[in-house]
Amino acid sequence: MNIHLKRHSNLPVHEQICQYFIDRISSKIMKDGERLPSVRQLSKELGVSLVTVQKAYQQLQQRGYVESFQGKGIFVKSTHLKEDIDDTHTNWHMVIPDYVPRAQSLSISQPLRNIRYHLGTACINGNLLHTEWIKKVTMQVIEQHPQLLGQYSSANGDMEFRKAVSDYLRTKQLSVAPEHILAVSGAQQGIELVAKTFIGPNDVVFMEAPTYPGSIDIFKSRGAQIIPIPVEHDGIDTKMLVKLCDQYHPKLLYINPTFQNPTGTTLSVKKRKELVDIAESYHFLILEDDPWSELYFKEKPPAPIKSFDTSGHVIYLKGFSKFLSPACRIGALVTEGPLLEKLIAAKSISDLGSPLLTQKIIAGLLQSKELNNVLQNLRTDLKNRGKQCIQLLHQHSSQLTFRAPNGGNTIWVKLPQHVHADLLLEYCHMKQLSFLPGSACFPTHVPNQYIRISYAGLPQEELKQAIEILCEMVNTLSSAHKYYPIESYPSF
Amino acid sequence: MNIHLKRHSNLPVHEQICQYFIDRISSKIMKDGERLPSVRQLSKELGVSLVTVQKAYQQLQQRGYVESFQGKGIFVKSTHLKEDIDDTHTNWHMVIPDYVPRAQSLSISQPLRNIRYHLGTACINGNLLHTEWIKKVTMQVIEQHPQLLGQYSSANGDMEFRKAVSDYLRTKQLSVAPEHILAVSGAQQGIELVAKTFIGPNDVVFMEAPTYPGSIDIFKSRGAQIIPIPVEHDGIDTKMLVKLCDQYHPKLLYINPTFQNPTGTTLSVKKRKELVDIAESYHFLILEDDPWSELYFKEKPPAPIKSFDTSGHVIYLKGFSKFLSPACRIGALVTEGPLLEKLIAAKSISDLGSPLLTQKIIAGLLQSKELNNVLQNLRTDLKNRGKQCIQLLHQHSSQLTFRAPNGGNTIWVKLPQHVHADLLLEYCHMKQLSFLPGSACFPTHVPNQYIRISYAGLPQEELKQAIEILCEMVNTLSSAHKYYPIESYPSF
Numbered sequence: 005m006n007i008h009l010k011r012h013s014n015l016p017v018h019e020q021i022c023q024y025f026i027d028r029i030s031s032k033i034m035k036d037g038e039r040l041p042s043v044r045q046l047s048k049e050l051g052v053s054l055v056t057v058q059k060a061y062q063q064l065q066q067r068g069y070v071e072s073f074q075g076k077g078i079f080v081k082s083t084h085l086k087e088d089i090d091d092t093h094t095n096w097h098m099v100i101p102d103y104v105p106r107a108q109s110l111s112i113s114q115p116l117r118n119i120r121y122h123l124g125t126a127c128i129n130g131n132l133l134h135t136e137w138i139k140k141v142t143m144q145v146i147e148q149h150p151q152l153l154g155q156y157s158s159a160n161g162d163m164e165f166r167k168a169v170s171d172y173l174r175t176k177q178l179s180v181a182p183e184h185i186l187a188v189s190g191a192q193q194g195i196e197l198v199a200k201t202f203i204g205p206n207d208v209v210f211m212e213a214p215t216y217p218g219s220i221d222i223f224k225s226r227g228a229q230i231i232p233i234p235v236e237h238d239g240i241d242t243k244m245l246v247k248l249c250d251q252y253h254p255k256l257l258y259i260n261p262t263f264q265n266p267t268g269t270t271l272s273v274k275k276r277k278e279l280v281d282i283a284e285s286y287h288f289l290i291l292e293d294d295p296w297s298e299l300y301f302k303e304k305p306p307a308p309i310k311s312f313d314t315s316g317h318v319i320y321l322k323g324f325s326k327f328l329s330p331a332c333r334i335g336a337l338v339t340e341g342p343l344l345e346k347l348i349a350a351k352s353i354s355d356l357g358s359p360l361l362t363q364k365i366i367a368g369l370l371q372s373k374e375l376n377n378v379l380q381n382l383r384t385d386l387k388n389r390g391k392q393c394i395q396l397l398h399q400h401s402s403q404l405t406f407r408a409p410n411g412g413n414t415i416w417v418k419l420p421q422h423v424h425a426d427l428l429l430e431y432c433h434m435k436q437l438s439f440l441p442g443s444a445c446f447p448t449h450v451p452n453q454y455i456r457i458s459y460a461g462l463p464q465e466e467l468k469q470a471i472e473i474l475c476e477m478v479n480t481l482s483s484a485h486k487y488y489p490i491e492s493y494p495s496f
Numbered sequence: 497m498n499i500h501l502k503r504h505s506n507l508p509v510h511e512q513i514c515q516y517f518i519d520r521i522s523s524k525i526m527k528d529g530e531r532l533p534s535v536r537q538l539s540k541e542l543g544v545s546l547v548t549v550q551k552a553y554q555q556l557q558q559r560g561y562v563e564s565f566q567g568k569g570i571f572v573k574s575t576h577l578k579e580d581i582d583d584t585h586t587n588w589h590m591v592i593p594d595y596v597p598r599a600q601s602l603s604i605s606q607p608l609r610n611i612r613y614h615l616g617t618a619c620i621n622g623n624l625l626h627t628e629w630i631k632k633v634t635m636q637v638i639e640q641h642p643q644l645l646g647q648y649s650s651a652n653g654d655m656e657f658r659k660a661v662s663d664y665l666r667t668k669q670l671s672v673a674p675e676h677i678l679a680v681s682g683a684q685q686g687i688e689l690v691a692k693t694f695i696g697p698n699d700v701v702f703m704e705a706p707t708y709p710g711s712i713d714i715f716k717s718r719g720a721q722i723i724p725i726p727v728e729h730d731g732i733d734t735k736m737l738v739k740l741c742d743q744y745h746p747k748l749l750y751i752n753p754t755f756q757n758p759t760g761t762t763l764s765v766k767k768r769k770e771l772v773d774i775a776e777s778y779h780f781l782i783l784e785d786d787p788w789s790e791l792y793f794k795e796k797p798p799a800p801i802k803s804f805d806t807s808g809h810v811i812y813l814k815g816f817s818k819f820l821s822p823a824c825r826i827g828a829l830v831t832e833g834p835l836l837e838k839l840i841a842a843k844s845i846s847d848l849g850s851p852l853l854t855q856k857i858i859a860g861l862l863q864s865k866e867l868n869n870v871l872q873n874l875r876t877d878l879k880n881r882g883k884q885c886i887q888l889l890h891q892h893s894s895q896l897t898f899r900a901p902n903g904g905n906t907i908w909v910k911l912p913q914h915v916h917a918d919l920l921l922e923y924c925h926m927k928q929l930s931f932l933p934g935s936a937c938f939p940t941h942v943p944n945q946y947i948r949i950s951y952a953g954l955p956q957e958e959l960k961q962a963i964e965i966l967c968e969m970v971n972t973l974s975s976a977h978k979y980y981p982i983e984s985y986p987s988f
Contacts, residue, residue, distance in 0.1 A: 006696060033841050096779060097808060097834040100747075102693050107841035109848060110651055130646030138645040139638055146631055153630040154622030156822045159602050189681060193847040200692075200717075201594050204498060221845045225692075255592075287588060316589060330648045333851040342589040349525050349599035353713045354846075355685040356601060360823040362851050 005041060005049060006103050008205045008227035015448070017052055021060035022067075026449055027106035027224065029069050029080055032114075036082040038098075040070060105225055108444045109192075109218035120436040121470035123457040126265060126414050127330060131463065132385050134378045138329050141368040149364065157360040159352035161187025161336075165363040168370040169322070169336045176297065177307035178320065178338070186337040186347055187358045191293055191323030194337045195219050195258070198291050198319055199226045201350040203256060210248065210257040212240050214416070214445030214454070216265045216293065219258050223447075230447040233257075235264060237407075239271030242278050249286045256289045262297040262305045263412030266445050266456040270410065273306045280309060283317040289343075290318045296326045298379055300411040301387040316340055326413075327382060328369050332362035386413060386460055393459035393471060400475030403482055413460035416442075418453060422485040423478060425452040431477045437470055497533060497541060498595050500697045500719035507940070509544055513552035514559075518941055519598035519716065521561050521572055524606075528574040530590075532562060597717055600936045601684075601710035612928040613962035615949040618757060618906050619822060624877050624952065626870045630821050633860040641856065649852040651844035653679025653828075660859040661814070661828045668789065669799035670812065676832045678839055679850045682825040683785055683815030687711050687750070689829070690783050690811055691718045693842040695748060702740065702749040704732050706908070706937030706946070708757045708785065711750050715939075722939040725749075727756060729899075731763030734770050741778045748781045754789040754797045755904030758937050758948040762902065765798045772801060775809040781835075782810045788818045790871055792903040793879040808832055811839075818905075819874060820861050824854035878905060878952055885951035885963060892967030895974055905952035908934075910945055914977040915970060917944040923969045929962055 007024045009017055028034040040061070041049070047057045061078055064070045071081045112124050146153070160166075166182035173180055188194040195218070203209060205227035211219065213232030223230055231252055234241045239261060248254075259279070261271035271279075283290050292309045310320035320338040337347065351357065369375065390409045397404055403420035419425060425441040432438060442454025462470060499516045501509055520526040532553070533541070539549045553570055556562045563573045604616055638645070652658075658674035665672055680686040687710070695701060697719035703711065705724030715722055723744055726733045731753055740746075751771070753763035763771075775782050784801045802812035812830040829839065843849065861867065882901045889896055895912035911917060917933040924930060934946025954962060 031841070033838065100694060100781075100835070102838045103696050104693055104838050104841045104845070107844050110841050110844035113648075113651060113844065113848065127648060128646075130643050133646040135642050135646045139642045142638055142645065143635065146634055150627050150631045151622050153634065153821050153823045154620075154625040154627045156605075156619060156817070156825075159605060189847045189851070192845075196846055201596055202592060204595050218845070218848065225842075225845055289592070325648070329645050329853075331645045331852040333648075333847065333849070343592070346525065346594045346596050349523070349596045349602050350717075352599050352602035352605065353596070353684075353710070353717055354688055355681045355825065356605065356710065357825070359681070359825040359851065359854050361821075361857075362853060365853075 005046060006101055006105075007050060009050060009052070010229050013229055018056045018059040018063070021046075021050070021052075021057065022063045023448060024105060025060070025064055026067070026069060027108075030443070031106050031108045031111045031221075033104055033107055034080050036080055038080045040078045040080070042077060103225065106221050109221050112217060112440055112444065118436055119433070119438050121438070121466060121473065122461055123437065123439040123470055123474070125440075125461055126326075126412075126456075126458045128326060128382075128386075128413060128460045129463060132382060132460065133327075133329070134374075134381070137372070137374055137378060138365075138369065141372055142365050145364045145368045152360055152364055155360055157187065157357040157363060159357040160348045161185065161358060162360055162363045162367070165334075165367040166336070168367040172370045173322070173338070178311045180310075180338050184338055184340045184344060186339075186344065186351060187363050188321075188335045188337050188351070189355065189358045190325055190333040191295055191321050191335045192218050192222075193354070194321040194323075194335050195291065195293065196222050197337070197347055197350050197354065198256070198289075199223055199228070200354075201346050202289065203228050207255040208252045210245065210252075210254045210288075211447055212259060212264065213447065213450075214266050214442060215258065215447070216260055217440070217444040219293070220445075220447050223258070232447050235267050235269055237269055239264065239269055239275050240279075242275050242282065245279075246282060249282065249288075254286065254288045256291055257283070258291045258293065259309070260293045260295070261309055262294060263299065263410065265295065265412065266414050266440070266442070267416045268407060268409045268412055268414060270305050271309070276306060276309045277312050280312045280315075280317060284315055288317070291321065292318055293321045293323075295323045296412050298327055299383060299386055299413065301383065301390065302410055305411065310338060316343065319343065324366050324369075327379065328366060332365055334358060334362050334366045389413075389459045389464070389467070390415070392464070393457070393467065396468060396471035397475065400472055401478050403478060404475070414456050414458050417455050417457060419455065419478065420482045421453075423481045425455050428455070428477060428481055431481065432474060435473045435477065437473050437477075439474065497538060498593055498597075499542060501542060501544070502721050505721055510548045510551040510555070513538075513542070513544075513549065514555045515940060516597060517552070517556055518559070518561060519600075522935070523598050523600045523603045523713075525596055525599055526572050528572055530572045532570045532572070534569060595717065598713050601713050604709060604932055604936065610928055611925070611930050613930070613958060613965065614953055615929065615931040615962055615966070617932075617953055618818075618904075618948075618950045620818060620874075620878075620905060620952045621955060623955065624874060625819075625821070626866075626873070629864070629866055629870060630857075630861065633864055634857050637856045637860045638853075644852055644856055647852055649679065649849040649855060651849040652840045653677065653850060654852055654855045654859070657826075657855040657859040658828070660862040664862045665814070665830070670803045670830070672802075672830050676830055676836060678829040678831075678836065678843060679855050680813075680827045680829050680843070681847065681850045682817055683787055683813050683827045684710050684714075685846070686813040686815075686827050686829045687783065687785065688714050689839055689842050689846065690748070690781075691715055691720070692846075693838050694781065695720050699747040700744045702737065702744075702746045702780075703939055704751060704756065705939065705942075706758050706934060707750065707939075708752055709932070709936040711785070712937075712939050715750070724939050727759050727761055729761055731756065731761055731767050732771075734767050734774065737771075738774060741774065741780075746778065746780045748783055749775070750783045750785065751801070752785045752787070753801055754786055755791065755902065757787065757904065758906050758932070758934070759908045760899060760901045760904055760906060762797050763801070768798060768801045769804050772804045772807075772809060776807050780809070783813065784810055785813045785815075787815045788904045790819055791875060791878055791905065793875065793882065794902055797903065802830060808835065811835065816858050816861075819871065820858060824857055826850060826854050826858045881905075881951045881956070881959070882907070884956070885949070885959065888960060888963035889967065892964055893970050895970060896967070906948050906950045909947050909949060911947065911970065912974045913945075915973045917947050920947070920969055920973055923973065924966060927965045927969065929965050929969075931966065
C-alpha cells in the first residue's frame with residue numbers, strides 16, 4: 005500500500021485510509037473479492053494505531069464497499085460474480101505495492117458489457133465531427149511532406165504546429181509566441197506534466213468541486229493534499245478561495261473556467277481578473293484547462309484567464325480532441341520562462357515528444373480556411389442537441405434540477421431527494437444505460453445526489469431513448485422511496 | 497529542492513547531494529549562472545548538517561560544475577555567455593521547487609546551435625526508412641476507415657493494433673494474446689508507465705551500466721535508488737547480479753538485452769534463462785526493452801527474455817520508432833494479470849490512451865506484405881553503414897577501442913587514456929560535431945572514458961566527414977597530453 009497520509013490535514017487519518025480504498029474500489033483498481041491487508045499489517049506499514057485502521061475498515065463496511073468474513077479477512081464486496089483474476093502464475097503480482105491510488109477516468113471510459121446508451125463520456129459523436137474535412141487535410145499534409153513520416157518531433161513540439169496554435173489562440177484574445185507553446189498528447193497529459201513537475205506528496209492543490217474526474221486521478225497519484233472549492237453560478241467561489249488561501253498554502257489551483265466540466269458554468273470576467281490577483285498575492289500557479297470554449301451556444305465566452313496574466317502565474321491548456329480530432333490526441337500548453345523549461349524536461353522524460361504526424365495534422369486543421377465554418381456547424385448541432393436533451397428531461401420527469409447549457413456538451417443534474425446516484429446507475433445498467441455518477445467529480449466522497457450526462461456522444465434517436473429510460477428509472481426510484489425508508493436500500 | 501536522500505544507501509549523503517546537482521546541471525535543467533541554495537538553507541531543508549552540504553558544494557566546485565563568489569553565493573559555472581532566462585515577470589518561477597532531477601535525454605536530442613554532424617542521437621536517417629511505403633499504408637488506412645479520425649482509442653489500445661502486434665511478436669518467437677498487449681506512445685512512455693506504477697522513493701532499481709540515458713532520467717525522477725550492474729561481452733553480469741540481490745532487495749531490473757544501447761552487446765540465451773530464474777528466486781520484475789532486435793547484421797538474435805517467462809516476472813517493451821515510423825511514436829507493452837490492469841490504469845491517468853490514428857498506421861505497416869522486404873533492406877543498409885564507420889575509425893585513429901556492431905545503430909568507443917570525453921566534446925562542438933558522452937549512460941558519475949556514436953543518423957557522405965573530424969580531435973587531444981599533465985586541462 006502506498007497511502008500518502010497527511011498528518012496535518014483536516015481530514016482525520018482513518019478517513020484518509022477509508023478514502024484511499026474507496027478511490028481504488030470505485031475506480032476498479034481493486035476488484036470484487038480482492039482481499040484488503042490485515043488490520044495489523046496495515047497499521048504496521050503506515051505507522052498508525054490498530055484502532056485507526058479498524059475505524060477505517062468499519063467505515064468501509066458501513067458504506068458497503070467491503071465485507072468481513074470471520075477468520076478469513078476483509079474483502080472488496082462482490083456485487084457480481086467474481087471474475088477470475090488470480091491466474092496462478094501471476095498470483096505474486098497481488099503483493100507488489102503500486103502507486104496508483106485512483107483511475108476514475110478509466111472506469112468511465114471503459115466500455116461496459118451490454119451498455120447501449122453511453123451518457124457518461126463527455127465526447128462528441130463522430131457523426132458530428134467533420135471527418136471528411138479532417139481526412140482531406142490529413143491527406144494533404146502527408147502528400148505535401150511525405151518525409152515527415154520518418155522524423156521525430158522535438159520534445160517541445162513542431163514549430164509549424166506551435167505557430168498554428170499561436171495564430172489560433174490570437175482569435176481567442178490570447179496572444180502568445182510560438183516559443184511559449186509546448187505540444188502535449190492531449191490535455192490530460194498536459195495536466196499530468198504540470199502535476200509531475202511541480203506537485204508532490206506535501207503540496208496543496210486547490211480544485212473546483214465538482215471538477216473533471218481525470219484531473220483528480222492525476223493529483224491523487226502525486227499524493228497531493230486536495231482542497232475542494234465550491235463552484236457558484238458564475239464559477240469558482242473566490243471569497244472562499246481567499247479564505248482557504250489564508251489557511252493553507254496552495255501550490256496550484258486547477259480550474260476549468262469555461263462551460264465547466266461538469267457543471268457547465270462559466271467564470272465571469274471579473275472573477276478571472278480576481279483570480280490572477282489572488283494568485284499573485286499568495287504566489288500559487290493557476291492551471292487553466294480549456295477543452296471547449298469554442299463550443300458556445302450564445303455569446304462568445306470571456307477571454308482565457310491567461311490573457312489577464314502579466315506575471316507568469318497562469319499555465320494555459322488547450323485540448324483539440326473535443327472539437328477537431330480525438331484520434332490525434334494533441335493539445336497545447338502555454339507558459340513561459342523557467343516553468344516552461346522544466347515542463348519541456350518533464351515532457352522529454354515522459355515520451356521524448358508528441359508524434360510529429362498528429363501535430364502536423366492539427367496544424368493543418370487550425371490553418372484550414374474551412375475551420376470557421378466547421379466550428380459554426382458544430383456549435384449549431386450541439387446547441388440543438390442540448391436543447392433537445394433539456395426538453396426531454398422536462399418532458400419525462402418533473403423531479404430533476406438542472407441548468408440549460410450555454411456551451412460544451414454536458415448537463416449537471418441534481419436528483420430528487422432520496423434517489424442515490426449509485427443505486428440509480430445500478431438500475432440504469434440493467435436497462436443498458438450508463439451515466440457519470442457525480443461522486444466521480446469530487447475529490448473526496450460526498451453525498452451522492454448528482455449525475456453528469458453528455459448529450460453529444462449518442463446519435464439523435466438513441467439520445468431520445470436514453471433520456472426516456474433515465475427519467476423512467478428516476479421516477480421509479482423516487483416513488484419507491486414512498487414505501488421504503490432510505491436505510492433499507494440495498495447498499496452498493 | 498526535492499532531493500530524495502537515501503539514508504541507508506552505500507552512497508554517502510554529501511555524494512548524493514553532489515550527484516543531484518551534477519544531474520541537473522549536465523542535463524541543463526539548471527542553467528549557466530543559476531544560483532544554488534545557500535548552505536544554510538539547503539541544510540535546513542534536507543535536515544542534514546552544514547558540513548554535509550559544504551562537502552557536496554566543495555566537490556561540485558572541484559569537479560568544475562559550480563563557482564563561488566565571495567559574499568554572493570554559489571553559481572552554476574558559466575562556460576558561455578549567460579543567456580537571459582530571468583524575465584523579470586517570471587523571476588518568482590525560480591523559487592518554485594520542482595520534481596525533475598535529470599533530463600539527459602532532452603540535452604541529447606535538443607538541436608545544438610551550429611551543429612552539423614549529429615553522431616549523438618540513436619535514430620535512423622529518414623532516407624533509410626521507406627517513407628514512400630509508410631505513406632502508401634497511411635493513405636490506405638485513412639481511405640479505408642475515415643471515421644477513425646473522429647474516434648478515441650480505448651486506454652489499453654485499439655484491438656486491431658494489438659492483434660497486429662501479437663502476430664508480429666510471434667515471428668520473434670514470443671507468443672502473446674492481444675489482450676496482454678498495451679499500446680504506448682513509444683518505449684519511453686512504456687518505461688515511464690512501469691516506473692510510475694511500481695517504483696517510488698524507497699525502491700531499488702537495478703540497471704545495466706552503461707544503459708540507455710532516457711531510462712535513467714525516468715527512474716531518477718521517481719526517486720528510486722539505482723544500483724548499476726556491469727555489462728560483459730555477452731550482456732549483463734549475472735554473477736554480480738545475484739550478489740547484489742543478496743545485498744539489496746530490487747523491485748525491478750531494467751534491461752536492454754539485444755544490441756544493447758549503448759554497448760551493442762547481446763545477452764546470450766543461457767543468461768536470458770538465468771535472468772528469469774533469478775527474478776523468480778528474488779521476486780523482482782524484469783523490464784525488457786527491445787527497440788531494435790530486428791536490426792541484426794548476421795544471425796537472428798535469441799528470442800526475447802519474455803519468451804522464457806512462465807511466472808509473470810517479465811514486462812516486455814517493443815518500440816516501433818526505430819525501424820517503422822518515428823513520426824507515429826507508438827510502442828507496445830506486454831504483460832498480464834494484475835500488473836497489466838494497473839498499467840492500464842496508469843496509462844489512462846497519463847493521457848487517456850494513445851492516438852487511434854497512429855496505432856492504426858503501425859498496425860497497417862506490421863500487416864503489410866512488404867514489411868519483410870523493408871526490414872531486409874534496412875538491415876543491409878545499416879550493416880553497410882556500420883562497416884563503413886568501423887573502417888573509417890580504424891583508418892583515422894589507432895587509439896580508439898571498440899567492437900564492430902552486430903545490429904542496432906550505435907558503437908561504444910573507449911577513448912585513449914587521458915582523453916576526457918567532456919573535453920573532447922567541447923573541442924568537437926567547435927568543429928560542428930556532437931556525440932553522446934558516455935557519462936550520460938551511467939546512473940552515477942563515472943570516469944569519463946567512453947563515447948557513443950550512431951552511424952545511422954547522418955547521410956553517408958557526412959558520416960565520412962564526421963568520423964574524420966572526430967578522429968582528428970581524438971588524435972590532437974591525445975598528443976597534447978604528452979605536453980600537459982591531465983590536471984591542467986581546462987575544467988568543463
